[in-house]
Amino acid sequence: MPTVMSKSCVLAPAGCQHAARVSSARSSLRGARLVSSRQAFRPAARGIIAIRAQAAPTATIEIAPPKAGEEEIFKAINTIRFLSIDGVNKANSGHPGLPMGCAPMSYLIWNEFMKYNPKDPMWPDRDRFVLSAGHGSMLQYSLMHLTGFESVQLDDLKQFRQWGSKTPGHPENFETKGIEVTTGPLGQGIANAVGLAAAEKHLAARFNKDDMKIVDHYTYVILGDGCNMEGISNEAASLAGHWELGKLIALYDDNKISIDGHTEISFTEDVNKRFEALGWHVQHVKDGNTDLSAMRNAIEAAKKDPRPSMIKVSTLIGYGSPNKADTHDVHGAPLGKDETAATRENLKWNYGEFEVPPEVYDLMGHAQKQGAEAEKKWDETWQQYKSKYPEEAGEYESIISGDLPSGWEDALPTFTPEDKGLATRLHSQTMLNALATAIPGFWGGSADLAPSNMTLMKQFGDFQKDTPQERNLRFGVREHGMGAIANGIALHSPGFIPYCATFFIFTDYMRASIRMAALSHAGTLFVMTHDSIGLGEDGPTHQPVEHLASFRAMPNILMLRPGDGNETAGAYQAAVLNAKGKNPDGVPRPSVMAFSRQGMPNQPGTSKEGVMKGLYTVHGGDGKPDVIFIASGSELCLAIDAAKEIESSGKKARVVSAVCWELFEDQDEAYKNSVLPPDVTARVSVEAGCTFGWERYVGSKGKSIGVDRFGASAPGPTLYKEFGITKEAAVAAAQSLM
Amino acid sequence: MPTVMSKSCVLAPAGCQHAARVSSARSSLRGARLVSSRQAFRPAARGIIAIRAQAAPTATIEIAPPKAGEEEIFKAINTIRFLSIDGVNKANSGHPGLPMGCAPMSYLIWNEFMKYNPKDPMWPDRDRFVLSAGHGSMLQYSLMHLTGFESVQLDDLKQFRQWGSKTPGHPENFETKGIEVTTGPLGQGIANAVGLAAAEKHLAARFNKDDMKIVDHYTYVILGDGCNMEGISNEAASLAGHWELGKLIALYDDNKISIDGHTEISFTEDVNKRFEALGWHVQHVKDGNTDLSAMRNAIEAAKKDPRPSMIKVSTLIGYGSPNKADTHDVHGAPLGKDETAATRENLKWNYGEFEVPPEVYDLMGHAQKQGAEAEKKWDETWQQYKSKYPEEAGEYESIISGDLPSGWEDALPTFTPEDKGLATRLHSQTMLNALATAIPGFWGGSADLAPSNMTLMKQFGDFQKDTPQERNLRFGVREHGMGAIANGIALHSPGFIPYCATFFIFTDYMRASIRMAALSHAGTLFVMTHDSIGLGEDGPTHQPVEHLASFRAMPNILMLRPGDGNETAGAYQAAVLNAKGKNPDGVPRPSVMAFSRQGMPNQPGTSKEGVMKGLYTVHGGDGKPDVIFIASGSELCLAIDAAKEIESSGKKARVVSAVCWELFEDQDEAYKNSVLPPDVTARVSVEAGCTFGWERYVGSKGKSIGVDRFGASAPGPTLYKEFGITKEAAVAAAQSLM
Numbered sequence A, B: 001m002p003t004v005m006s007k008s009c010v011l012a013p014a015g016c017q018h019a020a021r022v023s024s025a026r027s028s029l030r031g032a033r034l035v036s037s038r039q040a041f042r043p044a045a046r047g048i049i050a051i052r053a054q055a056a057p058t059a060t061i062e063i064a065p066p067k068a069g070e071e072e073i074f075k076a077i078n079t080i081r082f083l084s085i086d087g088v089n090k091a092n093s094g095h096p097g098l099p100m101g102c103a104p105m106s107y108l109i110w111n112e113f114m115k116y117n118p119k120d121p122m123w124p125d126r127d128r129f130v131l132s133a134g135h136g137s138m139l140q141y142s143l144m145h146l147t148g149f150e151s152v153q154l155d156d157l158k159q160f161r162q163w164g165s166k167t168p169g170h171p172e173n174f175e176t177k178g179i180e181v182t183t184g185p186l187g188q189g190i191a192n193a194v195g196l197a198a199a200e201k202h203l204a205a206r207f208n209k210d211d212m213k214i215v216d217h218y219t220y221v222i223l224g225d226g227c228n229m230e231g232i233s234n235e236a237a238s239l240a241g242h243w244e245l246g247k248l249i250a251l252y253d254d255n256k257i258s259i260d261g262h263t264e265i266s267f268t269e270d271v272n273k274r275f276e277a278l279g280w281h282v283q284h285v286k287d288g289n290t291d292l293s294a295m296r297n298a299i300e301a302a303k304k305d306p307r308p309s310m311i312k313v314s315t316l317i318g319y320g321s322p323n324k325a326d327t328h329d330v331h332g333a334p335l336g337k338d339e340t341a342a343t344r345e346n347l348k349w350n351y352g353e354f355e356v357p358p359e360v361y362d363l364m365g366h367a368q369k370q371g372a373e374a375e376k377k378w379d380e381t382w383q384q385y386k387s388k389y390p391e392e393a394g395e396y397e398s399i400i401s402g403d404l405p406s407g408w409e410d411a412l413p414t415f416t417p418e419d420k421g422l423a424t425r426l427h428s429q430t431m432l433n434a435l436a437t438a439i440p441g442f443w444g445g446s447a448d449l450a451p452s453n454m455t456l457m458k459q460f461g462d463f464q465k466d467t468p469q470e471r472n473l474r475f476g477v478r479e480h481g482m483g484a485i486a487n488g489i490a491l492h493s494p495g496f497i498p499y500c501a502t503f504f505i506f507t508d509y510m511r512a513s514i515r516m517a518a519l520s521h522a523g524t525l526f527v528m529t530h531d532s533i534g535l536g537e538d539g540p541t542h543q544p545v546e547h548l549a550s551f552r553a554m555p556n557i558l559m560l561r562p563g564d565g566n567e568t569a570g571a572y573q574a575a576v577l578n579a580k581g582k583n584p585d586g587v588p589r590p591s592v593m594a595f596s597r598q599g600m601p602n603q604p605g606t607s608k609e610g611v612m613k614g615l616y617t618v619h620g621g622d623g624k625p626d627v628i629f630i631a632s633g634s635e636l637c638l639a640i641d642a643a644k645e646i647e648s649s650g651k652k653a654r655v656v657s658a659v660c661w662e663l664f665e666d667q668d669e670a671y672k673n674s675v676l677p678p679d680v681t682a683r684v685s686v687e688a689g690c691t692f693g694w695e696r697y698v699g700s701k702g703k704s705i706g707v708d709r710f711g712a713s714a715p716g717p718t719l720y721k722e723f724g725i726t727k728e729a730a731v732a733a734a735q736s737l738m
Helices: A017-027 A069-091 A097-113 A134-147 A154-158 A188-207 A225-229 A231-243 A270-276 A291-302 A338-348 A358-364 A366-388 A390-401 A423-437 A478-494 A502-508 A511-519 A547-552 A564-577 A608-612 A633-648 A661-665 A669-675 A716-720 A727-737 B015-027 B070-091 B097-113 B133-146 B154-158 B188-207 B225-229 B231-243 B271-277 B292-304 B336-348 B357-363 B366-388 B389-400 B424-438 B480-490 B506-507 B511-519 B547-553 B564-580 B607-611 B633-648 B661-665 B670-673 B716-722 B726-737
Strands: A126-130 A217-223 A248-254 A282-287 A309-314 A442-446 A472-474 A497-503 A525-529 A557-558 A591-594 A617-618 A629-632 A653-656 A683-686 A703-706 B128-131 B219-224 B248-254 B282-287 B309-314 B442-446 B473-475 B497-503 B523-531 B558-559 B589-596 B615-619 B627-631 B653-658 B683-686 B704-705
Touching: A017 A617, A069 A097, A069 A134, A069 A338, A069 A358, A097 A134, A097 A217, A097 A248, A097 A291, A097 A358, A097 A366, A097 B366, A126 A134, A126 A188, A134 A154, A134 A217, A134 A358, A188 A217, A188 A231, A188 A478, A188 B547, A217 A225, A225 A231, A225 A248, A231 A270, A231 A478, A231 B231, A248 A291, A248 B292, A270 A282, A270 A309, A270 A497, A270 B271, A291 A309, A309 A358, A358 A366, A366 A390, A390 A472, A423 A442, A423 A564, A442 A478, A442 A525, A478 A497, A478 A502, A478 A511, A478 B589, A478 B704, A497 A502, A502 A511, A502 A525, A502 A547, A502 B511, A511 B506, A525 A564, A547 A557, A547 A591, A547 B547, A557 A564, A557 A661, A564 A591, A564 A608, A608 A617, A617 A633, A617 A669, A629 A633, A629 A727, A633 A653, A633 A727, A683 A727, B070 B097, B070 B133, B070 B154, B070 B336, B070 B357, B097 B219, B097 B248, B097 B292, B097 B357, B097 B366, B128 B133, B128 B188, B133 B154, B133 B219, B133 B357, B188 B231, B188 B248, B188 B389, B188 B480, B219 B225, B225 B231, B225 B248, B231 B271, B248 B292, B271 B282, B271 B309, B282 B292, B292 B309, B357 B366, B366 B389, B424 B442, B424 B523, B424 B564, B442 B480, B442 B523, B473 B564, B480 B497, B480 B506, B480 B511, B480 B653, B497 B506, B506 B511, B506 B523, B506 B547, B511 B547, B523 B564, B547 B558, B547 B589, B558 B564, B558 B661, B564 B589, B564 B607, B607 B615, B607 B683, B615 B633, B615 B670, B627 B633, B627 B726, B633 B653, B633 B683, B633 B726, B704 B726
Parallel strands: A126 A217, A217 A248, A248 A309, A282 A309, A442 A472, A442 A497, A497 A525, A525 A591, A557 A591, A629 A653, A629 A683, A683 A703, B128 B219, B219 B248, B248 B309, B282 B309, B442 B473, B442 B497, B497 B523, B523 B589, B558 B589, B627 B653, B627 B683, B683 B704
Antiparallel strands: A617 A653, B615 B653
């Protein structure tokens, strides 16, 4: 069931700055090399014979290598090596070993295979590159500099790992234009890459036409032993095989050295056989140091195979260093003056520190020429596509521009107290379904808990290998991989808003991916149900306690816990706006949303507008209260009941709903003081989670009712009673303070 | 280099209650079935022919099945099924599908293969059983009841998932005697089992003699599709293959159903081929519902193979239910009255709810008789071992009793300001090495960061497949698996204190394992170095910010951040004591210890005794201060410098070292008020982490200096300056409050 959008909603994105920029950048391009889509299925001729282009909009854009002999190529490869060595030496910090070993394979990817335009790093149909072994960042910076990315000048290489530089210790997409995703924590990159490749497969199936292909690009990854040891990479790779992501090509830098020494001490599995079991096409290049033909052939074969490809490339870490190659010493420390000199002599490198032979700039500048031509050709196709398929073009434009369709918020319903009270996970499903219709780039799924998380979009089918145009993702029980895949999707196109779901407790399984979303400005929505002891019988292994606090402590992420239908709508509105960077910092901010298993009534005082301010008054807003209850989620109604009981004794009670601390902190002091008047120190927080951190709002004289222990297995209402999360306890706490 | 302990340290455990209890429990046992260790290598005869025992202490204890025909056995199997059905129905909550499908294989494990004594569940040489698919807990409770565990009476089965019961929603070792580890979060159990099997291999190599075998047991696991999808299981399985844990036998309940429906929608990899690639022996039993012989033969073959074994057992989830078997409906919801009746009819089950045919008690009581005999035989060997090998017996006794050798604390050194200032990760190495010598059960390792975490025990070699008696574990880059393996080791024997290490930031990769340690009373030491922005150039992907807060929020775990040598010694002392349950709650409490990359001076006011109280005064303890600085770790010296500057202007400043909030919360109010006098509201916290939560100690009028953003890539000192973590900022904050 492919989605059909109403014109009014999709074709008029509100403020289309990015799309405008992209178009203008493209208008200056000339020439192209193409083969017809029929030709694209034949083995492409390689080496010094360039493929003649046929200027048909139906074509697949094919990349051909520059004319160059082996000597010229190895000069470029050694330039990559020495820039990396010099950068690490100058910083006196970093990892020279991987760049020295991976320079040959990366040269081939970047100068003979990859389709990209260094002068327009955000061209939507570029091939993606992910250095999953992110510690080798100087490799990528060297490649970016030599191929002509404006973000990495020679001076930037000299500022490696320094304050304010564009060349931080690990590749950071938010610092350096042209970096696709942030890597360093091992395994995240390959899992992001699965997301990038899934996004491509989805867009290609959804938007390409028999006569026009506007989405057609590969995702290349370099990963190391460390990535392959991490569980997250196995999770993501299993899905890549399952989804048959044929345009994902991973090169495994098999250098046999990790920080503890030789991989023999902890890593003796048969990696390629494992990937075969996961449904991948696998190959082994035995000499990744000098055998360019073998690497070329392997990449060619990988492109042809319909499965994702793993190419194990055996290399020597620190290749060229006479005394440190093939040892752990060259992994994570500068070569140093003497060994650098010895390496220069060994590789017969007669150039100075940070010196680039002009002919290497020429050779690697090929990427610019070819990329510009390819982008121009693509742009011609895109212009024709817009004329011929305006409706699809509107959706696609929304996805590549990142602009939300005007009026998207109107899809979010409002509720009155007369509406049936429901669990917020059910409200969440309503919102997900509404947004999926309103926003073309909205898609996602659950880690095998769809019927519990209530995350299926009913209007769509499943994204599967044969139905990739669909939008329900089935991640299986793979939370960590799910998060990183969703982040890859978010960073593939600015208009994607991926969501991913599991029980709130299992954020513990994917915390690194959630943090990476926050750090790298991936506006992923983390939909977390079963948010407290209220889930009941599954017991303490499944009951989150400290999780709200743990995300409130994390930078650049919203932790939202709505208390009824209106607040769930508001939570989604805030999450989508923040995913798009609509916040004081102006950068995408992901959200963790905690939803209940159990039902709760709709309250008269709740509103989307209130949620936007994080904390707001839902009851007793007039005049100075004698006591303030602050509550979130399923405890909101309990607090309101407590307030009413206080009021029945003639006192004045206010209830503040604390849906999101981060949004409240964004407000000005006047607003904050209007909600929590400083002179009212009788304050009681009520939340079925740990009380850690609540001192911020209840102050030194307030009290917090919460769960400062692990949960237990019993029906939810029993647990609330046994743990003292009750109206009576709230009333008693309030009375003790007045 | 096997360890040699001094007699005084090991042979006189301080207070040997557990050992005493174990011995007395064993003294009443009679009879045994044994084969000589030579015979143990031959295929054991099975079926109704019992092996004749030879009563030699050199022997391997062999278990033989009871005499029973298929009809009797299937009656027992159906009893397991119906107890599970009835328990879930009565609770109106739970998972009947797995118990119904896994009843045959589990019957065989529990009544024909496993060596255990239901009347002494803690017998050290018992075989271990782990239900990694923990949602099927009623399976295990049914087995435990039928085989005679005192912890699970018939009434307990009727209290499934109720408040205070011994039969919680998922198996919990801390609630139900006889449960080895807590499972439910998928993949944790199989990873724990790798730890259990590693522990056995280690102990066997370390303590068995050619003429006496006192450690010789298997670890059986039942895991499901969900466990196999999780990355943690791949990490742990890769290590199991690498370590060649031949006595680990995993049965994979291949029922093809997960919560989202058929596994076809997300899980199509070749699991057995993957395990082959990981170095496992793999088999497939195609009919796990009725083919007992095939299952028996597979387990026999698994026992013989020197590799860890994976037996894929294809089953029907909800076997016996005519309308719900093989569907998701039977996975996680009660069968209900009608379908239960239909299932009774279908399986010709003429017994009532919770009714156990007496002959089934008889048949499954076999485990008690055989277990008692086996334990008695073992005890005879153990008594002889103690006479013949007193030194090794002392070490082993310490490990099986859990009593710390007297005087172990004396191994921890003290420091004066004249001692060279060092990074606390270096002090940590000193402590690890000292404790490893003092405590026979102390061992562990790092996730491929040993040279950075400084976690090698220099007196020992590496635990490897051919040197399992050694104590340095090499986990590779597998944090999540590492944590769960360490937890398995901790729960294998009460005297084990395992440690595991990585960068503090990568607690995000293993948070679920750390939480499971806290929940399940596994006294694991989580050694976390590179604890702040102070690590510098690696940048924000590697710099923890919110992590101290996130663990302070977690129940039953210590978050320790020491500020010099004495405090590092104190941190280890507290961590070891708490690992053994020496705290107000009397239960083992694991520790997360955060150590610096960068150096810091030894302070005059620090002490181990102070650390034991969590927060304590290290400077300016006399009289009422004008301002209090509260700092931890690398910021302690900064706070002391700030205090001295305040004092130079004639004011009185106190510095409180906040090594561990949890230990401080354990203290009485008088102590707390002596450290933080309530009438001193001018308080400034200084910590290179997020300020979230610090309101607890600085109060509404105090100020917190911290890092409420992600870090950056630059030299550490630059980051401190740019982020305002400076003496000047601390002084200014103090002055603004006085």
